[in-house]
Amino acid sequence: MGILNVTPDSFSDGAKYIEPEKAVARTLEMLGAGADIIDIGGESTRPGSAEISADEEISRVVPVINRIREENQSCVISVDTRRAVTAAESLMAGADIINDISAFSCSEGMAETVAQYDAGVVLMHMRGTPENMQSPENLNYADLLGEIASFLKSAADKALAAGIKKDHIILDPGIGFAKDVPQNLEIAANMDFFRDMGYALLAGPSRKTFIGKILGIENPEERKWGTAGIAAYMALNGLDILRVHDVMEMRHVIKMAGCCKSMERGLCHES
16 A cells, blocks of 8 residues: 655655645556555644644545546555545545544544445554544553454444445554554564454554654654565564555565565465
């Protein structure tokens, strides 16, 4: 899943692709590099970010979906939004998946909207809002993995009750959202715990602050190879979808790691 932020203030690539033509060019670049899904975000959800209006979010996202569809009818498009109204406008414009970081807890009708369009949905674990998620109270867990799993199971049950197909549901334990450095690493080290829930798994470690803290790198764009390390580890331990900025580099790293793991069975090949 390639990240396409059409925002002025995202933590890593804010303002780079806010113009639809630049967003389309970036989409085609990521598809050429091997992305299977393009995830469009119209609102920054970096720690401390303030909420914007639905109208503003829609005005950023929908024109980009329209332009991508003009260039590529088969591209799988995901939209990163917490709002049912934005989801509905995006799905009408041609999106395929809604990536809801609030897992239905922000907007009434989100589950029903996704079901109406027979779309896919990503349900992510988070506490609070992006503005306050890194507060001490939101970082306090008695049982990190168990509490995340319980939250995600409830969200998945709500999705099923609304009529969303099970194979359309993707779970995301929320690396970087209401988690500190050790907690993010604990999640990464326990993909099999979430795998046992029976749904596809997604994670988005790309260029995150915890990688910068571990490596002592302030600039998010310089955290590419730190991202590669955790991405390859998770991909080899049960993760289905990686949400990343650097598509080509992550694809190469993961393919080589996978070849090494499968070599004893003779499964690795050049194509």
